[in-house]
Amino acid sequence: MRNVSEIIEQYLKQTLQQSPDGVIEIQRNELADQFNCVPSQINYVISTRFTLEKGYIVESKRGGGGYIRIQRIELQSHGAVMDHIFQTIGTHMDQLASEGLLYQLEEGGFITSREAALMKGAITREVLILKLPLRDEIRARILKAMLISLLSK
Template identity: 45%
Template sequence: MENQNISDIIESYLKQILAESQQVEIRRAEIADQFNVVPSQINYVIKTRFTIQDGYVVQSKRGGGGYIRIEKVKLLDNLDFIDSLVAAVGDHITRHDGLAVVRSLFEAGAVNRREVNIILAAIDKDAINTGDRDLDQQIRARVLISILNHLRYES
């Protein structure tokens, strides 16, 4: 823990607020200043850690009084939950984004911890590794979608 990078620290800070209050609204320059980073780093943190796969929706506005608002969405409330995850997967998906999808499934209560581990094993880099990165991402997407579609009917 003594050597966390600054992106992780900013992520933690924002998620801590989100743990209590459903949404957080920031001024980009203010947060950047607070953590002593350039403003665009805030975009990086959001882009890599607050995606729809992670269960967050981000809105922003430029100009005077501008803001970035991060909202935690409750996926279970959404009847098209599986549909939205399938859409999020698309026809290519990285391991990183695949992990986020599985985490969303877990957080939504659609799968338990044991099932999470089985799914992660199925889309692991050691499992899907043809040597062609693009092909791997396609296969990973299909495997994930196949699992998602089965969950639709099983649960």
């Protein structure tokens, strides 16, 4: 059985897919009531599963009429994907950001789940047993080289 966080994540993703402009606005307290959980559970789901690295822009406004706006970043073309890779990776990349990028590319259908798993395995801190910041630099180089090779078909 799935936990509450997974259920909330799936609900938000489905709502985003149904949105004509790819943007949703939610009330944290209303969503918490709907899923019978505390509002901090909603914050947790949004802050861990709807990150920029995973392809989402999150904006929030606090107060009485406050809301949380979630927007999916769509990578439409091959050129946009390549630009996104170069902008996201840069010269250094930590493990969390690299996993988020791979998640985004997999969700967008640009790489398979097997390709994502292979790349994740090659760039983990358990494999790259180096001190920071060298580890993040090597990870960025490896990930960039693998993605360029894979997506330059």
